[in-house]
Amino acid sequence: MTLPFSASDGSGPHAIVVGAGFGGLAVAMRLGAAGWRVTVVDRQEAPGGRAISVESGGHRFDLGPTLLSHPDALRRLFLECGHDPDVLALVAPDPLWSFHWEDGTRVEARAEGMEDAVRRISPGDLEGWNALWNEARARPWGGFRGLFERFRSRARGGVMRRVATHLSNEKLRTMMACPPIMVGQNPLTADPELCFPAMTRHGLVAANGGLGDVARAMADAVEAQGGDLRAGVEVVAASARHVELAGGERLEADVVIVGTVPPSRRAPAEALGLFVWHFGTRETADLWPDIGASTMVAGPNIAANLRTVARGRVPVEPLIHLRRTSLDDCSAAPEGGDTFYALVPVPHLGHRGGPKWSGEAGALRDRLLARIEAQVLPGLARHLTAEMLFTPEDVRRRFGTLHGLPAGGHSAMAGTGFLHLVPGPEGGVAGAISGAEALVRNLPLPAAL
Numbered sequence: 001m002t003l004p005f006s007a008s009d010g011s012g013p014h015a016i017v018v019g020a021g022f023g024g025l026a027v028a029m030r031l032g033a034a035g036w037r038v039t040v041v042d043r044q045e046a047p048g049g050r051a052i053s054v055e056s057g058g059h060r061f062d063l064g065p066t067l068l069s070h071p072d073a074l075r076r077l078f079l080e081c082g083h084d085p086d087v088l089a090l091v092a093p094d095p096l097w098s099f100h101w102e103d104g105t106r107v108e109a110r111a112e113g114m115e116d117a118v119r120r121i122s123p124g125d126l127e128g129w130n131a132l133w134n135e136a137r138a139r140p141w142g143g144f145r146g147l148f149e150r151f152r153s154r155a156r157g158g159v160m161r162r163v164a165t166h167l168s169n170e171k172l173r174t175m176m177a178c179p180p181i182m183v184g185q186n187p188l189t190a191d192p193e194l195c196f197p198a199m200t201r202h203g204l205v206a207a208n209g210g211l212g213d214v215a216r217a218m219a220d221a222v223e224a225q226g227g228d229l230r231a232g233v234e235v236v237a238a239s240a241r242h243v244e245l246a247g248g249e250r251l252e253a254d255v256v257i258v259g260t261v262p263p264s265r266r267a268p269a270e271a272l273g274l275f276v277w278h279f280g281t282r283e284t285a286d287l288w289p290d291i292g293a294s295t296m297v298a299g300p301n302i303a304a305n306l307r308t309v310a311r312g313r314v315p316v317e318p319l320i321h322l323r324r325t326s327l328d329d330c331s332a333a334p335e336g337g338d339t340f341y342a343l344v345p346v347p348h349l350g351h352r353g354g355p356k357w358s359g360e361a362g363a364l365r366d367r368l369l370a371r372i373e374a375q376v377l378p379g380l381a382r383h384l385t386a387e388m389l390f391t392p393e394d395v396r397r398r399f400g401t402l403h404g405l406p407a408g409g410h411s412a413m414a415g416t417g418f419l420h421l422v423p424g425p426e427g428g429v430a431g432a433i434s435g436a437e438a439l440v441r442n443l444p445l446p447a448a449l
């Protein structure tokens with residue numbers, strides 16, 4: 001890593017980082033490791049950005065990300081900053097997801113060795129499956145060639161188009177297309193490099209204790225390097241060399257980096273909203289033994305569903321990502337119980353005439369309960385103890401994002417001249433971490449230094 005300074009005595013230049021999400025913390029770690037004095041400011045009470053949790057009836061509801069792609073970028077961050085990546089307790093789920101269809105078909109999606117499942121579902125698609133798999137796995141990711149290939153494949157259409165070119169079976173198409181939803185992108189328009197084989201070739205992991213624990217480890221690393229973390233403080237204005245806090249305090253620095261993307265009037269074409277129904281259950285630890293940590297409750301036609309979302313409407317039978325958090329992490333639920341969430345793709349708030357969540361949320365929750373009970377968790381209603389709905393409007397309220405988007409934090413602060421983090425093409429948490437790496441590697445030095 002080539003960075004401009006290597007002072008460890010506190011005499012290095014001073015950087016202010018606005019935002020203690022994964023992106024801001026990764027910037028702060030890299031600068032701190034290179035001898036910069038770092039001050040991180042966040043308006044939330046704890047670091048982690050969207051990776052925060054709330055507690056209800058003894059259940060821990062993780063409001064943000066649960067799966068991390070490109071885990072090597074995170075490990076590299078720790079190693080290059082002189083920290084042990086083993087503190088992260090990352091686990092590779094196997095299977096990644098279990099798909100359940102209404103007609104009783106079940107498939108376990110794994111990063112390797114899916115041929116038998118393909119033969120069982122649609123033998124005629126095996127050739128296309130292998131072609132798609134090999135094509136996605138062989139394509140370069142990094143460097144100029146990777147950039148060029150991604151640009152070229154994107155110009156030919158999104159994930160769904162690439163998948164549909166190779167596969168005729170609806171179930172296989174659903175399996176190959178679903179990963180972008182996890183990072184808040186619509187597979188119709190998302191970068192084809194986010195399709196299943198391309199995404200899984202770089203690894204997909206969860207963390208014991210949730211990704212909130214990873215964010216806490218990053219915050220600890222920043223502080224161990226001498227950085228100053230100031231939580232519960234809002235920045236209202238900034239320039240290249242200073243920030244103004246909501247209470248009127250002014251902080252000076254050699255560089256100001258905002259760990260969020262600039263607010264924009266329009267949401268990106270590939271952006272989705274996410275609706276999450278968090279719920280806790282009692283006396284279920286021994287129930288539903290074939291429901292693992294991650295289940296996809298699949299609907300009839302994924303492309304039609306995603307088109308409905310792209311037109312600004314909530315689909316009637318969306319794909320549901322049902323996560324049983326307490327299976328990987330027993331601290332997430334009281335003894336004998338479970339903690340789940342059901343996540344579905346919905347329109348973001350940038351659509352004209354989009355859903356009015358005050359009325360829509362309850363109705364969608366009832367539809368999800370009915371489908372989940374019928375397809376995967378019989379008797380669920382009897383076991384419910386706690387629940388919480390998290391709509392795109394809640395995302396906007398809690399994280400200040402303009403369109404309630406799940407990815408790419410926003411901040412509406414006055415002023416110009418400060419640097420903005422640009423998330424990498426991986427999307428989600430991995431995109432925030434790789435965007436931080438790119439920013440720090442290309443950091444222009446302040447003229448006076």
Ligand SMILES: Cc1cc2nc3c(=O)[nH]c(=O)nc-3n(C[C@H](O)[C@H](O)[C@H](O)COP(=O)(O)OP(=O)(O)OC[C@H]3O[C@@H](n4cnc5c(N)ncnc54)[C@H](O)[C@@H]3O)c2cc1C
Pocket residue numbers: 018019020021022023024041042043044048049050051063064065066067068069182183184233234235236259260274276395399400405406407408409410411412413423427428429430432
């Ligand atoms: C329900 C949900 C599920 C998701 N699931 C996944 C998943 O499984 N995998 C995945 O990779 N991604 C997932 N994502 C997306 C992922 O959470 C985000 O892409 C990622 O956390 C963004 O990190 P960030 O650092 O860019 O932004 P953020 O986490 O939003 O951090 C920005 C920080 O800046 C602070 N801030 C902003 N403005 C100011 C200001 N003026 N003053 C002070 N502080 C300010 C905010 O408080 C916030 O803490 C999910 C998102 C949601 C909502």
